[in-house]
Each structure stands twice: as structure tokens, then as C-alpha cells.
Amino acid sequence: MNKKQVTMVTVALMLGNVMSGLDGTIINTAIPAIVSALHGIQFMGWIVAIFLLGMSISIPIWTKIGEKITNKLAFEISLIFFIVGSTLEGLAPNIFFFLVARFVMGIGAGGMGSLPYIIAGYIFPNIKKRTQILGYLTASFNGAAIMGPLVGGWLIDAISWHWVFYINIPIGLIALIISLIFYKPVTPQAPVTFDVPGALLLVCGLILFLLGVQMLGLTATWLVILLIVVSLGILTGFFYHESRADNPIIPLELFKNKDLNGDFLLFALSWGAFLAVNTYLPMWAQALLGLSALLGGMTLIPNSIFEIIASQMVATIQEHLRTFALVLIGLITMVISVAGLFFSTLQTPLYMLVIIGTFSGIGVGFIFVALQVKVQMDAGSKNMATATSTSYLIRILAQTIMAAVYGVIMNFALGNGIKQHHNITMKMLNELSDAKTAKLLPQHLLPLMREIFHKGIHQIMLVSLILLILAVIFNFYFNYNKEKSSFK
Numbered sequence: 198m199n200k201k202q203v204t205m206v207t208v209a210l211m212l213g214n215v216m217s218g219l220d221g222t223i224i225n226t227a228i229p230a231i232v233s234a235l236h237g238i239q240f241m242g243w244i245v246a247i248f249l250l251g252m253s254i255s256i257p258i259w260t261k262i263g264e265k266i267t268n269k270l271a272f273e274i275s276l277i278f279f280i281v282g283s284t285l286e287g288l289a290p291n292i293f294f295f296l297v298a299r300f301v302m303g304i305g306a307g308g309m310g311s312l313p314y315i316i317a318g319y320i321f322p323n324i325k326k327r328t329q330i331l332g333y334l335t336a337s338f339n340g341a342a343i344m345g346p347l348v349g350g351w352l353i354d355a356i357s358w359h360w361v362f363y364i365n366i367p368i369g370l371i372a373l374i375i376s377l378i379f380y381k382p383v384t385p386q387a388p389v390t391f392d393v394p395g396a397l398l399l400v401c402g403l404i405l406f407l408l409g410v411q412m413l414g415l416t417a418t419w420l421v422i423l424l425i426v427v428s429l430g431i432l433t434g435f436f437y438h439e440s441r442a443d444n445p446i447i448p449l450e451l452f453k454n455k456d457l458n459g460d461f462l463l464f465a466l467s468w469g470a471f472l473a474v475n476t477y478l479p480m481w482a483q484a485l486l487g488l489s490a491l492l493g494g495m496t497l498i499p500n501s502i503f504e505i506i507a508s509q510m511v512a513t514i515q516e517h518l519r520t521f522a523l524v525l526i527g528l529i530t531m532v533i534s535v536a537g538l539f540f541s542t543l544q545t546p547l548y549m550l551v552i553i554g555t556f557s558g559i560g561v562g563f564i565f566v567a568l569q570v571k572v573q574m575d576a577g578s579k580n581m582a583t584a585t586s587t588s589y590l591i592r593i594l595a596q597t598i599m600a601a602v603y604g605v606i607m608n609f610a611l612g613n614g615i616k617q618h619h620n621i622t623m624k625m626l627n628e629l630s631d632a633k634t635a636k637l638l639p640q641h642l643l644p645l646m647r648e649i650f651h652k653g654i655h656q657i658m659l660v661s662l663i664l665l666i667l668a669v670i671f672n673f674y675f676n677y678n679k680e681k682s683s684f685k
Contacts, residue, residue, distance in 0.1 A: 198381045203320055205379035207330060210313040211337040212372035213272070216279060216365050217309050218338035220302075222345030222497055223361045224248075225476055229483045229493070230358040233634050237292030238627040241607060245476055246600035247296050250407050251303020252310065253593045254400045257446045259308035260315065260586060265391050268316050269382035275308025276373045283365040307593075311586060336505075343501040346479070346493075354489050395438050395446045402431035403597075410601040451584055456575040459675030460568055461591045463524060466668035467531065467564050468592040469599035473661035474500070474534055474557040476603065477654050481550060485543055485647050485654075489632050496551050500558035507562025520571045521676035527563030528672060530556045532665045539658040543644075543651055599664075606660065607653040614649030621646055 198206070224244065232238045263271040282302025289295035317330050352360040409424030439445040451457055475497065482493035511523060537553035569588065576584035611626055621642060628634035629646050638646070 198320065198379070202379045202381060205375050206316070206320060207333070209372045209375040209380070210272075210316060211333060212368055212375075213276065213309040213313055214334050214338040215341040216368050216372075217306055218341030219345045219348070220248075220306070220365070221338075222342045222475075222501065223349035225479045225497065226346050226349035226493055227353060227358045227361045228476075229480060230353050230633075231295070232292075233627050234358065235289065235292040235295055236624065236627050237295070238611065238623060240292050240296065241604055243296055243601070243604060244299060245472070246407060246597055246604060247300045248303040248306070249593055249597035249600055250403060251300045251305075252307040253590065253597045254403050255304045255307030256311050256586070256590045256593060257399070258396050259311055261391055261396075261444070261446060262308075263312060263315065267382040268312055268319065269376065269380045271308060272312045272316065272380075273373055273376050275305045275312060276369050276376070278302070278305030279309055280305070280366055280369040280373070283362040283369070287359040287362040311589060315586075339501060339505050343498055343505075346495050346497050350489065350493065350495065392439075392442045392444055392446050395435060395442055398431055398435035398438060399446060402428050402435055403594075404428075405431065407597060407601050410598065410605065447587065447590075448583055451576070451587055454575060456675065457572065457584060459671065460572045460575060461588060462671055463564070463668055463675070464568055464588055464592050465595035466664045466671070467528065467561070469595040470531060470535060470661040470664040470668070471557060471561050472596045472599050473603060473657050474538065474554055476600070477657055478538070478550065478554045480650075481538075481654055482547060483632055484629050484635075484650050486547060487632055487635060487643075488547070492547075496547070496554060499551055499555045502558070503555050504558035504562040507559045508566045509562075511563055511566035519676070520567050521672060523563055523567035524672050524676065525669070527560040527567070528665055528669050529560070530563070531560030532662065532669075534560065535658050535661045535665060539655060539662055543647055602660065603657045606656050610653030610656060611649060614646075614652070618645060618649075621649070626650070 228241060228244055231244065232241050237244075259271055259275060262274075279302055282298050282300075282305055285298035286295055286302060289298055313334055317334065321330050348364070349361045352358075352364070405424050405428035409421050409428060412421050412424065436449065439447055439449050478496050478500075479493040482488045482496050507527075514523075534553055534555070534557035537556070538550070541550065541553065569585070572584050572588045611623065615621055615623060615626075625638055625642070626646060626649065628638055629643070629650065635643070
């Protein structure tokens with residue numbers, strides 16, 4: 198491609214990242230209004246979980262599809278999935294239709310999140326230039342993530358929650374048109390074998406597992422156990438099949454590397470813990486403090502800003518501190534954030550909650566860069582690309598599972614609150630999560646309903662704190678005795 202074509206393709210990739218980053222934070226602002234309008238507070242955890250499920254099952258598959266039909270066509274198809282999913286979410290008449298549309302959108306996001314980094318590797322062979330472009334992609338994602346709460350809060354307050362999804366349509370169409378016109382792909386030189394049985398086993402196993410976890414407390418216990426047991430059996434079959442596949446979806450040789458296993462485990466624990474703050478801090482502001490969607494979304498802005506600052510700092514201090522120390526700093530700051538929310542009460546002021554949440558962003562910024570560099574060093578040049586994409590998949594899987602777990606915890610807390618207080622219904626708790634509808638509730642019951650909500654968030658933060666404590670322990674186990682690492 199000529200210079201103009203390369204520039205325009207880069208713009209298309211950045212627009213894809215803008216949509217991914219925007220949805221990552223805008224949805225947290227919109228959740229209270231969505232569950233209130235669609236009467237789906239029991240499925241609040243699913244709004245995040247099913248999107249992450251779509252991403253997790255599709256990330257490794259999109260990579261293989263790109264090898265088969267070119268990365269250009271795979272990227273364009275992922276954009277179409279994302280646009281269609283966004284449109285259907287905005288049109289959703291009920292929570293079940295909404296969740297199906299959210300799953301479709303998640304499948305598209307899996308390709309939009311992984312393929313741009315692969316494409317950049319092909320169209321920018323110069324390492325220095327490629328690093329610069331990857332920086333642009335990351336900046337576009339984080340910049341959109343910062344704007345997400347502001348845009349989402351304003352759209353919800355001024356128009357309706359439907360527009361947090363409609364806003365993706367013009368952006369996605371522009372990216373799609375640019376790619377169709379300017380992207381000239383390199384056709385694969387030889388036919389690529391696509392592991393269809395492996396893909397089907399992975400998809401079925403993950404769907405059944407998440408369904409089993411999310412249905413805990415909502416259906417018969419024997420059915421939950423059956424779903425989880427069957428899913429584990431299918432996933433066992435998946436790994437057995439992958440060990441014999443010519444072109445496996447996930448190469449199992451990566452998991453024979455002890456250092457990589459440690460990296461993957463730390464990624465899983467820290468990202469699973471971070472989801473609690475990222476999802477439930479805006480909910481705290483809106484349901485417990487009665488603030489608007491705009492103000493609720495703004496609670497995440499300092500978090501995102503300091504995440505960017507921290508990630509840039511790591512590049513400077515990496516040569517002076519071991520990876521162990523960098524990860525430990527990140528984990529400790531995350532512990533401060535989660536523990537702070539755990540001990541916060543209904544009387545804790547908003548500014549204090551925002552300060553507490555900011556520490557979580559600092560921690561994620563440190564951990565992501567330090568561990569991502571370590572993953573590539575531990576994998577070696579041969580497996581660096583595969584290990585990098587696998588670490589991304591594991592982060593998404595961890596968030597998928599923990600989103601379901603946090604949803605179950607919240608459902609139990611709300612259910613127990615209703616049992617203890619018969620004058621409170623699930624419909625009332627649905628309306629409490631949106632400041633507009635909360636004004637119509639019996640005012641004398643608001644403190645009691647907020648106490649029920651607070652118990653659920655309190656228990657979620659406890660689980661998140663346990664994950665971080667485990668991460669600190671494993672960081673000592675895997676990284677304490679490692680040699681000082683540095684950029685080469």
C-alpha cells in the first residue's frame with residue numbers, strides 16, 4: 198500500500214479502538230438506566246458478562262479467520278458484528294433481546310480488539326514505526342475510555358440510554374468504508390487449516406460454564422451443577438483436541454512454561470479484581486448517592502487518566518525496578534482502592550469515592566505494561582505473538598467469569614433483602630438504580646433499599662480484595678527471585 202492508503206487504514210483501526218474504548222466505560226454509566234427501563238436487575242451482571250463472553254470465545258477464532266480470509270476481511274466483518282449488535286441493543290424491547298444483541302456486539306469487539314494489533318504488525322514492518330502506531334492505537338482506546346462516562350452520562354440525561362449504542366453506528370460505518378476503499382491486504386500464500394472442531398468445543402464449553410455460574414441462585418442447584426460439569430467435560434475435550442490439532446486455536450506448548458503460567462495467573466487475578474471497581478463504582482454513585490448518570494460516569498474519569506499516566510511511567514522506571522516490584526506496586530495500589538470501597542459506608546462522600554477509585558487505575562497501569570513486557574520476554578521471540586494474544590484472551594476470560602460471579606453475589610444480596618423486607622420488591626430496586634425513576638419511589642424506603650444495594654457491593658469488594666491478596670502471594674512465588682528485567 199502507498200502512504201495514503203496506510204494512513205487511512207491506520208485511521209480505520211483507530212476508529213475501531215475508539216468504539217471499543219468508548220463501550221468499555223460508557224456501558225457502566227448506562228447500566229442503571231438499562232436495568233431500570235428493561236426491568237432486568239437480576240441480569241445486571243450479564244450485561245457485562247455476556248459481552249465479555251462474546252469477546253473471549255471469538256478472540257482466538259478471529260485470529261485464525263484472519264489467516265484464512267485475510268485480516269482485512271476479518272476486521273470488516275468484526276465491524277459489521279459490532280454495528281449490528283449496537284443497533285439491536287438500542288432497539289431492545291426487553292432484557293433478553295438486549296442480552297442477545299450484547300453477545301453479538303461482544304463477538305465483533307473480539308475482532309476489533311485483537312486484529313488491529315496484528316494488522317499493524319504486517320503493514321508497519323519497521324519496529325520503531327510500528328511501536329509508534331501501537332501507541333496511537335492504545336491512546337485512541339484510552340482516550341475514548343475517558344470520554345465514555347462523559348458522553349454516556351450526557352446522552353442518558355439529555356436523550357435516553359439507547360443513544361449510548363446508536364453513537365457507534367456512524368463511527369463504525371466510517372471505519373468500514375475506509376477499510377473497504379483503502380485497505381489492500383496481502384493474500385495468504387498457502388491455504389490455512391481452520392480448526393473447526395476446536396472452535397466449536399471452545400465456544401460450547403465457555404457458554405455452558407458461564408451460563409452455569411450466572412444461573413446460580415436463579416434456578417435449581419442440580420441444573421447449575423450439570424451445566425458446569427458438562428462444560429468442564431467439553432473444555433477437557435477441547436484441550437485434548439488442541440494437543441493433536443495441526444493448527445490449534447490455542448497452542449498448548451505455552452502452558453508448559455512456568456514463568457508464562459505465572460504471568461497469565463497474575464493477569465487473570467488482577468483483571469478479575471479490577472472489574473469490580475470499574476463496574477460498581479458508577480452504580481454506587483447512582484443507586485446509593487442518587488446522582489445522575491453523568492455524575493456517576495464521571496467517577497471513572499480520574500481512574501482512566503491515572504491509568505494512562507501510570508502506564509507511561511513504567512517505560513521510564515522499568516530499567517531501575519524489577520518486574521516483581523512494579524507488579525507489587527500495582528497490586529498494592531489496587532488493594533488500597535478495593536479495600537477503601539469495602540470499608541466505605543453510605544455516608545462516604547463522592548469525592549472520597551473518586552479518590553479511592555483512582556488508585557485502581559494506577560495499579561492497572563503499572564501491572565499491564567510490566568506484565569505484558571514480561572510475557573514477551575518469557576515467551577521468547579518464537580512464541581511472542583502467540584503469548585501476547587493469549588494473555589489478552591486470559592484477561593478477557595477472567596473478566597467474563599468474574600462479571601458472572603459478581604452478578605450472582607449482587608443477586609443473592611438483593612434477594613435476601615427482599616425476603617427480609619416484604620414491603621420492598623425487585624421492581625423497586627430496579628427503579629432505584631436510575632436517579633430519574635428513584636424520585637418516584639416511596640422516599641421513606643430509600644435508605645433501606647440503598648442499604649440492601651450497599652450490602653451487595655460490599656460483598657463484591659470483599660471477593661475482589663481476596664483476588665488481589667492471592668495475586669500478591671503469587672507475585673512473590675513467581676517473580677521475587679527473578680533477575681532484574683529491562684528493555685533491550
